[in-house]
Amino acid sequence: MFGWFKNPPLPMNEIVRNYENTPQPSAKTALSEVNFLVLDLELTGLDAKKDHIISAGWVPIRRQEIMLGDSAHYLVKSPVGVGQSAVIHGVHDHQLKTGMELCELMAMLLQSYPGYVLVAHHAQMDLAFLTMACERCFGRSPKFKAIDTLKIEWQRLHNKGKVLTRDMLKLASCLERYQLPKAPQHHALADAFACAQLLLSQIRQHSSSMTLGELQSLSR
Amino acid sequence: MEVTEVTKFLAETTPFDQLDADQLQALARQMSVYYFRAGEEVNTDSNRLMIVRTGVFSLYSDQQQLLTKLQSGDFYGYQQLLTDLSDQDTLLCDEDGLVYWLTAEGFQQIRYQFKNIELFFQRLFGRRLHQYKEQSTNRFTLKISDVAKARKVSISPDATVQQAAAQMTEQRVSSLLVEQNNKLVGIITDRDLRSRVVAEALPADCPVSDVMTSKPHTIDLHAYLFEAVQLMSQHNIHHLPVLRDEHLFGMITATDVIRAQQDHPVYLIGEIHRQHSEEGILQCASQILHLSQSLSNQQVPAHEASHVLTTVTDALTQSWIKLALKRLGPAPCVFTWLGFGSQARMEQGLNADQDNALLLEKEPEGEVAVYFEQLANIVCDGLNECGIVYCPGNIMASNPELRLSLKGWSKQFARWIQTPTQEALLKSSIFFDLRPIYGSKSLFNALQQDILARTKDKAVFLYHLSHNALKGTPPLGFFKTFTLERDGKQKKGLDLKKRGLILITDMARIYSLSKGISAINTRQRLIQLAQQKVMDAKDSQNLLDAFDVLAQLRWDKHQHDVSQGHEASNLLDPAVLSGLQRHQLKDVFEVINQAQSQMKYRFCREL
Numbered sequence: 080m081f082g083w084f085k086n087p088p089l090p091m092n093e094i095v096r097n098y099e100n101t102p103q104p105s106a107k108t109a110l111s112e113v114n115f116l117v118l119d120l121e122l123t124g125l126d127a128k129k130d131h132i133i134s135a136g137w138v139p140i141r142r143q144e145i146m147l148g149d150s151a152h153y154l155v156k157s158p159v160g161v162g163q164s165a166v167i168h169g170v171h172d173h174q175l176k177t178g179m180e181l182c183e184l185m186a187m188l189l190q191s192y193p194g195y196v197l198v199a200h201h202a203q204m205d206l207a208f209l210t211m212a213c214e215r216c217f218g219r220s221p222k223f224k225a226i227d228t229l230k231i232e233w234q235r236l237h238n239k240g241k242v243l244t245r246d247m248l249k250l251a252s253c254l255e256r257y258q259l260p261k262a263p264q265h266h267a268l269a270d271a272f273a274c275a276q277l278l279l280s281q282i283r284q285h286s287s288s289m290t291l292g293e294l295q296s297l298s299r
Numbered sequence: 300m301e302v303t304e305v306t307k308f309l310a311e312t313t314p315f316d317q318l319d320a321d322q323l324q325a326l327a328r329q330m331s332v333y334y335f336r337a338g339e340e341v342n343t344d345s346n347r348l349m350i351v352r353t354g355v356f357s358l359y360s361d362q363q364q365l366l367t368k369l370q371s372g373d374f375y376g377y378q379q380l381l382t383d384l385s386d387q388d389t390l391l392c393d394e395d396g397l398v399y400w401l402t403a404e405g406f407q408q409i410r411y412q413f414k415n416i417e418l419f420f421q422r423l424f425g426r427r428l429h430q431y432k433e434q435s436t437n438r439f440t441l442k443i444s445d446v447a448k449a450r451k452v453s454i455s456p457d458a459t460v461q462q463a464a465a466q467m468t469e470q471r472v473s474s475l476l477v478e479q480n481n482k483l484v485g486i487i488t489d490r491d492l493r494s495r496v497v498a499e500a501l502p503a504d505c506p507v508s509d510v511m512t513s514k515p516h517t518i519d520l521h522a523y524l525f526e527a528v529q530l531m532s533q534h535n536i537h538h539l540p541v542l543r544d545e546h547l548f549g550m551i552t553a554t555d556v557i558r559a560q561q562d563h564p565v566y567l568i569g570e571i572h573r574q575h576s577e578e579g580i581l582q583c584a585s586q587i588l589h590l591s592q593s594l595s596n597q598q599v600p601a602h603e604a605s606h607v608l609t610t611v612t613d614a615l616t617q618s619w620i621k622l623a624l625k626r627l628g629p630a631p632c633v634f635t636w637l638g639f640g641s642q643a644r645m646e647q648g649l650n651a652d653q654d655n656a657l658l659l660e661k662e663p664e665g666e667v668a669v670y671f672e673q674l675a676n677i678v679c680d681g682l683n684e685c686g687i688v689y690c691p692g693n694i695m696a697s698n699p700e701l702r703l704s705l706k707g708w709s710k711q712f713a714r715w716i717q718t719p720t721q722e723a724l725l726k727s728s729i730f731f732d733l734r735p736i737y738g739s740k741s742l743f744n745a746l747q748q749d750i751l752a753r754t755k756d757k758a759v760f761l762y763h764l765s766h767n768a769l770k771g772t773p774p775l776g777f778f779k780t781f782t783l784e785r786d787g788k789q790k791k792g793l794d795l796k797k798r799g800l801i802l803i804t805d806m807a808r809i810y811s812l813s814k815g816i817s818a819i820n821t822r823q824r825l826i827q828l829a830q831q832k833v834m835d836a837k838d839s840q841n842l843l844d845a846f847d848v849l850a851q852l853r854w855d856k857h858q859h860d861v862s863q864g865h866e867a868s869n870l871l872d873p874a875v876l877s878g879l880q881r882h883q884l885k886d887v888f889e890v891i892n893q894a895q896s897q898m899k900y901r902f903c904r905e906l
Contacts, residue, residue, distance in 0.1 A: 138302070144331035144400065150302055258353065259397070260304055272302045276397060279334035283395070 094189050095213065099221050101193035106292025110282055113291050115140040115226070116195040117275040119267045120205050127207040131155070135184060136268030138275050139195065143282070145275045152268035154178035182216035185209070189221070196291065200250045200274045202227035226298045228253070228277045234297055235284070253277050301327050305399065308352060312372045314419035317837060329405030333398050341375070341390040348406045349375040354396010361387035368393070377420045380406050381879070414886055418844055421883050443527060444520050447541045447551045453478040456485065456508035460496050463487055463507050471573070474538045476550060477511045483540055483547050485511035517542050518551065528556055571614040575625075577681070580618050584685035587611055588861065591649055601854035602646070602822060602847060609647040612687055613638070613736050616655070619681035620737045623674045630674070631667050633660035635738040639694060643734035644804070645820050646850075649857045650867040653682055653690045654729055656701035658742055663702050671702050694729060705742060709749050716753050719763040728801075731808060732819050747817060755815040764812070765902035768805035769895055773888035774798045781873050781885075792870030793884075795856065799849040802891050803842055806898055810834060813902070821846060842894055845887040852884070
């Protein structure tokens with residue numbers, strides 16, 4: 080439980096501070112100029128305080144192109160067994176032993192992608208786990224913000240006057256609605272990639288001169 | 300770590316389907332994904348390979364002519380990557396879709412690494428060039444004189460409607476010109492007979508002048524076809540008398556117009572089946588050359604064009620047989636007209652000759668023998684007149700040795716298979732590809748099953764067959780230079796048939812016979828060999844590609860020869876090839892070389 084004391088964390092202030100000091104693009108920036116990092120986490124449960132990150136997948140979008148060469152998928156060493164959730168995402172305990180330390184993962188994320196706008200489907204959950212992870216690793220966390228493809232979709236359907244059910248906002252249902260290829264469920268990278276495609280199609284429903292601020296307002 | 304959604308798609312997309320998981324992963328890492336919205340224009344100067352994942356894209360030439368539509372699994376941008384020249388194309392997204400972009404480095408890397416991928420894109424490139432050529436044929440410049448036949452079917456206004464109906468039936472037309480003193484006074488159509496005679500309950504002996512359309516619209520022979528279309532749609536009519544210098548020339552119908560615009564082989568084949576006279580069949584046969592040109596203008600791939608030409612030969616054969624049956628009376632027994640060689644394989648080119656025979660239910664004795672001799676002569680002579688010339692080797696139904704009963708044929712094949720003499724081996728290449736063209740299918744099936752049962756796993760026969768087939772080699776010298784040959788009249792050249800196509804055809808046949816596979820077409824044989832795991836899927840694909848390349852070169856060569864007024868020749872001068880094509884051709888011959896050594900290992904080891 081006190082394992083991380085033995086390896087004093089990397090100069091924590093620096094990692095978090097560097098991340099915070101790299102400015103996010105302004106609200107007026109055209110979307111074609113914005114770099115996105117689309118991210119998905121697989122978790123042992125829904126409570127950021129008690130549950131853990133099992134794996135993380137991400138893929139950057141630059142100039143509106145999903146860069147497959149920079150896609151990444153990491154298994155995380157979990158301090159507790161995967162238990163029942165293994166049934167959902169097929170990641171087993173023995174695989175997790177070969178995984179990466181959570182703090183390593185977080186350091187990599189913050190150092191590689193400062194200035195990138197985070198994107199996730201149902202982002203709230205992922206952000207809560209990222210925040211908690213940073214607090215555990217570095218003592219404090221940047222204030223993460225993200226574009227949420229689920230919320231964009233909710234607003235879009237809502238404005239059309241649709242009566243929404245929970246199922247309609249699931250990633251798989253959204254992909255189907257845009258006639259995007261199906262993603263194998265509950266694999267962090269596959270989901271992140273699917274979410275990236277979803278974001279691009281959502282953006283394309285609007286004018287090509289759309290700004291980041293406008294997108295953010297759709298994601299509320 | 301790769302995105303499985305992408306690698307899975309690549310694994311199912313030719314030509315990447317031959318890469319293994321690691322190679323696919325490396326390829327995917329050189330890619331990015333973009334989403335196009337309908338109406339958005341694709342930057343055609345990006346110097347990357349575009350792979351369509353979903354959606355539909357339209358490619359237009361610089362003259363805004365639609366060249367092709369791109370869909371899932373299609374590519375764009377290889378032309379620029381292969382030649383460093385950019386096209387003045389416009390590529391528009393029709394339906395929202397995802398595309399994968401492969402970087403130039405990624406493309407060059409993969410094409411140098413994998414010969415078949417290189418081959419694939421060069422072939423695509425070759426095909427694309429045709430799309431540009433196609434623009435020159437313009438259906439808007441067609442004139443009535445290009446379409447209307449100089450055939451005047453007319454009747455006097457004093458004739459009865461019954462006579463008119465009888466004449467229409469006899470001449471197989473849907474309308475008659477009504478002529479008096481060499482002047483057009485009206486037309487009468489089968490619709491008139493229905494609506495103005497039968498529906499009004501007029502007597503059958505009422506005169507044509509009472510029900511005809513007087514002073515019909517006409518069109519001049521030198522007018523454009525589209526003017527006829529305009530007149531027809533404007534007045535809702537289907538028949539237009541055609542005048543030449545004020546004189547009646549003939550009639551043009553809506554069907555003629557459609558036919559001219561479609562320029563489709565279906566029409567010629569339909570035409571052939573409608574013929575009931577010698578002249579009619581010959582008239583149709585004279586259009587074969589035109590058909591092959593239009594196939595080539597429409598950049599139909601060579602193997603499909605061969606298929607169409609073979610279908611035409613089939614139709615001509617069937618028409619001659621029907622004509623012979625009409626002349627000779629019903630046949631004394633059930634029979635099957637057999638096609639051999641390239642006709643059987645549906646691989647005929649422009650210079651094909653006859654290879655046919657008769658399979659009879661009864662022994663060819665007495666009356667039966669006489670009847671079928673006459674039938675065979677009518678058909679073989681007829682085909683020869685149609686331009687499908689006599690077989691120099693006398694492999695024709697007109698040869699009495701090739702009019703046999705099931706028992707007779709079975710014995711003949713047994714002899715070839717059990718004692719493979721030199722002569723038998725030469726024949727095998729022709730006789731072991733056979734297909735029923737007319738008559739009883741079940742009679743044919745009995746023979747085919749008999750043959751396949753005899754050849755399957757017959758090691759000695761297969762040994763000799765392979766040994767014989769291996770005598771022909773691709774024309775590649777020691778240093779990978781082309782070895783050229785001369786024939787009597789022609790200049791030096793590569794023999795695309797003897798040193799290329801035949802070698803592949805032979806291999807496909809031998810493997811198929813060894814496993815009792817009943818397919819006859821070379822491409823189908825190769826596909827089935829891979830499916831039944833007789834041949835490695837990659838090897839089969841390589842041979843298939845090689846076959847297509849050679850067939851295409853030969854087809855283009857033939858078209859060129861004929862358009863220059865020469866006879867179609869199989870000898871190709873490599874000097875006329877582009878660097879790309881030469882490179883490609885060497886690869887093709889290499890593929891044949893390798894396949895031959897595998898066949899040698901398989902069938903020609905010491906017995």
